Amino acid sequence: MNRFLGHVTNKIDAKGRVSVPAHFRSIIQTAGHTELYALRSLHLPALDAGGPELLTRFDKRLDSEDPFAETSDDMSFYLHADGGFLKLDGDGRITVTDFMREHTGISSDVTFAGANTHFQMWHPDKFEAHRAKVRQRLAEKRRQENVHAGNS
Amino acid sequence: MNRFLGHVTNKIDAKGRVSVPAHFRSIIQTAGHTELYALRSLHLPALDAGGPELLTRFDKRLDSEDPFAETSDDMSFYLHADGGFLKLDGDGRITVTDFMREHTGISSDVTFAGANTHFQMWHPDKFEAHRAKVRQRLAEKRRQENVHAGNS
DNA sequence: ATCGATATCATGGGGCACTATGGGCGTCAA
């Protein structure tokens, strides 16, 4: 199945390298790519990563975000200026750059989280916190919908 | 019969594997799949599982949401990061991952419970407790309805 | 209906391949 799903956390070794989960790697490779791109996530302390098509997809999303705001250009610049290319070594590892650490707070471990068409890289604690918050918001929302529908 | 019905509890072996009930398996396999999609239930200490089309079904609902609303991001994160594929081995077993144990408390046995379009995986004790509670709630509800209808 | 043959299922275990992780050693540039 060629989707990014689930989450795994891997260790950063003494040389600053971390293994990209084999499953994620194979998705990139079967898509015919050997390159990995990472961009700062817009609203989250995480990195969005994936194949080269990730860039074009994000551009599209930016375009439709708010055509009148001049921040669109700024955003585009912001994303692309620091976003970059991650080299996979022969064993499927990437070296964690300062760029990644700054935005995410990543230090000794990285949580890789699937996002269907791409994946994210998190500091494990922040990932867990976000996960809990999301669950809570969704649970609350569904509870409200049930109340309105008359199901208790 | 292509519906998930009834419940069975199976053992986890020394290697962390558990057999998916043959009846459930056949439903998945006749649909042409060799893996399961499992999701951590929002309200229950259980996993919702089914064929990969379960995820597709959820994804479709995602499409109808406003893509820029926070809920959409939350849903996507929940579906893709809090869920994953479980591979069926040649004998119809899956290996129970930490991902599953954390959320459900599953340790040595798994209760598979049919839920019509999909099924659930529980810790046997929690399943039993939940079942008792549900039955009690239903009985209570019926009692109330009878009172209102004048039947005693 | 009885009894034996056959199929299906849950469970156990062997063993190979792959993965994550650690580390060595050159190269190249500051």
Place this chain on the structure above:
DNA sequence: TTGACGCCCATAGTGCCCCATGATATCGAT
């Protein structure tokens, strides 16, 4: 020289494929 980075190899642990066993159900012939 020193340190960052590329490429290579080693190893422990895990996942996955295959086969075995006993229990249960199914079926057929007598």
